[in-house]
Amino acid sequence: MADDWRNGGFGLYVHWPFCEAKCPYCDFNSHVSRNINEKQWLNSYLGELRRSALETPDRVLNTIFFGGGTPSLMHPxxxxxxxxxxxxxxxxxxxxxITLEANPGSVEAGRFAAYRDAGVNRISMGVQALNDDDLRRLGRIHTVAEAQAAFDIARTCFDRVSFDLIYARQHQTLAAWRAELTQALSMAVDHLSLYQLTIEDGTAFGDRYAVGKLRGLPEDDSAADMYLATQEICEAHGLPAYEVSNHARPGAESRHNLIYWHYGDYVGIGPGAHGRITLGDRKLATETHLMPNTWLDAVRNGSGERERTELSNQDQAVEYLMMCLRLKEGLYIDRYEALSGSSLPQAKLDDLSAIGIIEQVSGRVIATKDGRAVLNSIIRELLG
Incomplete structure (x- = not known):
């Protein structure tokens, strides 16, 4: 299985851990700091790149993704x-x-142009809502007008611009979401990442929810209706779902994220970054130190990694199934069987097909539109 990763490709993820403010729903590894020695950070990133490249020579690098945090706070x-x-x-x-995540409140025309000149060719913007009241509830520091202005500037600098929206927000109705999504699609966008608001433990929203102070969240049925409306509206506008939460015009899909979903290899550097790298016939899961200063200290001592774990063939098969079933194209049965050394349970596949939530087509298992809405249940059934 030494060459299995080639089915997905090879990418680089760079995690910038700093934000101007911590959003109450966010469970990513992000921190607020007013004193950042960017020269020190740059030297650490460069050192980690060199260390990683020694292990993965002669690879073709398909993608680079600057994530965070707020990478648009980095100097170009x-x-x-x-x-x-x-x-x-x-x-x-x-x-x-080469993608860089940007928050509308942290960019202006000159900075976008400088990122373009640096080599960035795709921007992913964290807009999250096209409603000022909801932006305040979500802890965002930009307004709708600022988001639209930033998007217009990005469009002048980059051929490929994506943005994120969150739905099933507090007090949001289905009609309001339909109108907001239609507005987003009118902005000449070619890629949208559309996520249902989830309440995560360890976040400010999680704490409020635990004590009954996060009011106005939609019921499960209402959130499901919003998901189904999202599929319908995006498809009608020429941005069908190519992954559970991602919609694009043909050819505008996120190539970096497709490396994850196709179960390729990727190097992850920066605090809290994860990676998957194949070395010989071993596939390793890598994980770096979470806290920024701990990571910097570890890099000075030779490596920012906190741990690496060798994945068994069965581990790899499970990860492949969980990732690829998210895609519209689905999972290739022969690849799963080559990884796992065993077959998928045919009786369960037939049962799931009979109720219309998967299809078995040309050697693939594909979650249907109805199935993608209950994908976790499909995965549990196939792995149970």
Missing amino acids: DSVAAIIDEARSLWRPANDME
């Missing part, structure tokens, strides 16, 4: 230096996708 010169170093360490694909 730092972004350029990381891109240049990555290009020198691995063979860059001719059509390499």
Whole structure:
């Protein structure tokens, strides 16, 4: 299975852990700090790139993704230096996708142009809502007008611009979400990531919810109606779902995220970054230190990784199934069987097909539209 990763490709994820403010729903590894030695951070990133490249020589690098946190708080010169170093360490694909996440409140025209000149060719914007009251509830520091202005600026600098929206928010109705999504689709967007609000333990929203102070969340049936409306509206506007929460015009899909969903290899650097790398016939899950200063100290001592775990063939098969079933194209049965050394339970596949939540087509298992709405249940059934 040494070459299985080639089915998905090879990417680089760079985690910038800092934000201007911590959003109450966010459970990502993000921190607020007013004193950031960016030169120190850059040197640490470059050192981790070199360490990682020694293990993965002769790879073609398909994508780079700057995530966070708020990577649009990074100086464009730092972004350029990381891109240049990555290009020198691995063979860059001719059509390499380089994405940077941006918050509308942290960018302006000159900064976007500088990111473009640094080599970024795709922007993913954290808009989250097109309603100022809801933006305040979500703890966002931008307004709708600022988000629209930032999007317009990004469109002048980049051919590919995506943005995120959250639905099933407090006090949101189905009619309001339909109108908001239609407005978003009118903005000449070619990629949307549309997520249902989830209440995570350890977040400010999680704490409020636990004591009954997070009011106005829609009932499960209402949230499900919003999900189904999302599929209908996006498809009617030419942005069908290619993954459970992601919609794109044909050709505008996120190539970096497709590496995850196709179960390829990716190097993850920065605090809290995860990776999957194949070394010989071993596939390793890597995880870095979470806290920024701990990570910096670890890098100075030779490696920012906290741990790496060898994945068994069965572990890999399970991860492949969980990732690929999220995609419209589904899971390739022969690849699953090659990884696991065993077959999927045919009786369960037939039962799930009979109730219309999966299809078995041309050697693939595909979750139907109805099935993607209950994907976790399908996964539990197949792995149970």
